[in-house]
Amino acid sequence: MKVVGFSFIRNAVKCDYPISEAIRSILPLCDEVIVAVGNSEDETLQLVRNIHPAKVRIIETEWDDTLRQGGRAFAVETDKAFQAIGADADWCFYIQADEIVHENTLDAVESTMKKKLQRTDVDGLLFDFIHFWGGYNYTAASHRWHKKEIRIIRNNKNIFSYKDSMGFRKKPNEKLNVLNSGGLIHHYSHVKPPELMMNKSIEMDKLWHSDEWVIEKYSSIDLSKYDYDGIDALQLFGGVHPSVMKERIARMNWHFEYDTSRSKMKWKYRFRKWLEDEFGLSVGVYKNYRLLRS
Numbered sequence: 001m002k003v004v005g006f007s008f009i010r011n012a013v014k015c016d017y018p019i020s021e022a023i024r025s026i027l028p029l030c031d032e033v034i035v036a037v038g039n040s041e042d043e044t045l046q047l048v049r050n051i052h053p054a055k056v057r058i059i060e061t062e063w064d065d066t067l068r069q070g071g072r073a074f075a076v077e078t079d080k081a082f083q084a085i086g087a088d089a090d091w092c093f094y095i096q097a098d099e100i101v102h103e104n105t106l107d108a109v110e111s112t113m114k115k116k117l118q119r120t121d122v123d124g125l126l127f128d129f130i131h132f133w134g135g136y137n138y139t140a141a142s143h144r145w146h147k148k149e150i151r152i153i154r155n156n157k158n159i160f161s162y163k164d165s166m167g168f169r170k171k172p173n174e175k176l177n178v179l180n181s182g183g184l185i186h187h188y189s190h191v192k193p194p195e196l197m198m199n200k201s202i203e204m205d206k207l208w209h210s211d212e213w214v215i216e217k218y219s220s221i222d223l224s225k226y227d228y229d230g231i232d233a234l235q236l237f238g239g240v241h242p243s244v245m246k247e248r249i250a251r252m253n254w255h256f257e258y259d260t261s262r263s264k265m266k267w268k269y270r271f272r273k274w275l276e277d278e279f280g281l282s283v284g285v286y287k288n289y290r291l292l293r294s
Contacts, residue, residue, distance in 0.1 A: 001086055001090050001091070001092050001093045001114055001117055002031050002035075002089045002091075003030050003031055003032065003089065003090065003092075003093055003113065004025045004030060004031060004032050004033070004085045004086070004089040004091075004092055004093070004094075004155075005027070005029075005030040005032070005033035005034070005092070005093040005094070005095060006031060006033065006034045006035070006036075006081040006082050006084070006085060006092060006093070006094055007019070007022065007023065007033070007034075007035050007080075007094065007095050007096065007097065008035065008037075008038065008061075008074070008077035008078055008080070008097075008165075009035060009036070009037055009038065009044060009048065009079050009097045010037070010038030010039065010040050010044060010063060010077075011038075011040045011041055011042055011044060011199075011203060012040070012042070012044040012047055012048075012097060013042035013043050013044055014038075014040075014041055014042045014196075014199050014203070015192075015196060015200040015203055016192045016193065016196035016197075016199070016200070017097040017098055017200075018097070018098060018187075018188060018245070019035075019044075019047065019048065019051075019097040019250060020048075020050075020051050021100055021244040021245055022047075022049060022095050022096065022097055022098065022100055022243075023035065023051050023052070023056060023095065023100055023284070024051065024052070024094050024244050025095070025100045025101040025102075025103070025244050026101055026244055027052060027055060027095050028103075028106055028294075029093060029106060029109060029110055029113075030055065030093055030210070031055075031072060031089075031178040032055055032056075032057055032060060033052075033055055033057070034056075034057050034058075034059065034076075034081050034084050035048050035056060035057070035058050035059070035081065035082040035287070036059050036061045036077050036080045036084075036174060037058050037059070037060055037061065038060075038061050038062070038063045038077060038143070039061070039062050039063060041174070042127075044284075045058070046277065057084075059080065059081065059084050059189045059241055060190075060259075061077060061080055063077065065206070065207070066078065067207070068206075068208055068209060068210065070163055070164055070208070071163070071164030071165070071204075071207055071247065072163075072164070072166050073210055074165035074207070075160070075161035075162065075163060075165045075205050076100070077165075078094070078104060078161035078165045079160055080127075081195075081224050082094075082153075082157075082159075083157065085155060087155070087290060089155045089157060090117060090290050091113050091117075091125075091152050091153070091154065091155070092114075092152065092153050092154070093151065093152050093188055094150075094151050094153065094168075096150065096153070096165070097256065098186050098188050098189045099151075099186070099190065100185065100186045100190075100242045100244060100245055101127070101151075101183055101184070101185055101242070102178060102183075102184045102185070102186060102242045103242055103243055103244075104184070104240075105182055105183045106132045106183070107183045108158060108181070108182030108183060108256075109137045109182055109183040111113070111182070112179065112180075112181045112182050112183075113125070113152065113181075116179060118166065119179075121177055121292065122151040122154075122177060122178065122179055122253045123153060123156070123170060123176035123177045123178060124150070124152055124153040124154065124159075124160065124177075124178045125146045125152040125178060125179055125180070125181035125183070125290070126149065126150055126151075126152065126178050126179070126181055126289065126291070127149060127151045127152075127154075127181055127182050127184065128147065128148055128174075128183070128184045129145070129146060129147060129148065129149060129183070129184075129185050129187055130185070130186050130187065130237070131187045131189070131190075132144045132186065132188050132189075132190065132191045132237070133190045133191065133228070133231050133234055133257075133258075134190065134191065134228040134231070134234070134256040134258060135191060135254075135256035135257075135258075136188075136237070136241060136245075136249050136252065136262075137236060137237050138236065138238045138256070138258050139235055139236075140231070140232040140233070140234060140237070140267045141232065141233040141234055141235040141263075142232050142233045142261075143269045143285060144232065144269065144279040146166065146286060147285065148180075148275060148287075149167050149288070150168050150176060150178055150288075150289055151164060151166045151181070151183070151185065151281075152252055153176070153179060154170055154248050156170065158170045158171045159171075159176065162200075162288060166288070167288040167289065169288070174232060175288060175289050175290050175292050176289050176290065176291050178289045178290065178291060178292065179291070179292055179294055180291075180294070186241065186242060186245070188245075189226070191233075193253060193254045194224060194225055194226040194228075194254060195223065195226070196209045197226040197228075198223050198224070198225075198226045200212065201226065202218060202223075204254050211291075225272070228256060228258075229272045231258075232263065232264045232266070232269070233252065233263040233264065233266075233269075234258045234260055235260055236260055272285075284290060
């Protein structure tokens with residue numbers, strides 16, 4: 001069984017993406033990892049080169065910054081990396097620059113890939129997600145965040161990155177047939193120092209909105225102070241972070257506290273959370289896949 005990882009990145013230093021930790025979290029299961037490194041304004045290319053020269057293969061890309069509808073540029077860059085994977089790979093392991101696979105679940109993921117290798121009806125494998133916000137002790141508590149998403153797919157070039165690269169579909173536009181991998185991903189998208197969180201916010205908005213819109217939004221904002229209050233509900237994290245994040249967490253140099261009893265969650269999300277907590281019912285959850293029986 002051959003497994004090849006793939007990812008994309010641009011301006012990792014400027015926006016403080018944990019791309020090194022992300023790639024290193026999947027390396028134990030990958031024979032190779034292909035990273036599409038976009039034209040950056042910082043030392044991203046060298047950063048990726050230093051991750052694991054023997055296993056990480058870089059393809060340098062130019063982003064089309066005119067693709068501003070629904071974050072389409074992210075999907076295009078994802079597809080560039082996926083299409084660079086050779087025909088001899090069986091599974092393709094996708095990881096985004098702020099996602100870390102927990103090492104405690106790697107054995108389960110590897111076992112699932114081996115067991116389902118001959119299941120031709122299985123297009124991909126799902127991972128559970130935990131989304132962190134503000135600091136490393138708080139996680140998102142509402143249904144606005146995806147609980148599962150596809151991160152391992154068959155080496156089938158009819159599969160493509162969907163919308164803003166959150167998940168995948170196959171031509172012409174079909175949901176993938178998937179099984180649970182047993183894997184867990186910690187998503188650290190909104191855990192950065194305020195000024196670097198602001199850098200990321202600006203860069204993201206540039207890929208969704210016009211230049212005029214971005215200029216108007218940020219012209220009257222203090223760019224050293226990111227508003228972490230733009231979240232509806234958080235809960236305390238009582239688990240253990242992946243080991244590859246240990247040094248990054250130790251370097252945390254900003255303070256973030258949140259009153260978890262305070263909630264701005266919309267009533268529809270509160271109701272859905274109550275149904276899940278009380279009865280185990282998941283209602284109205286976005287699922288960009290078809291879950292097969294194991």
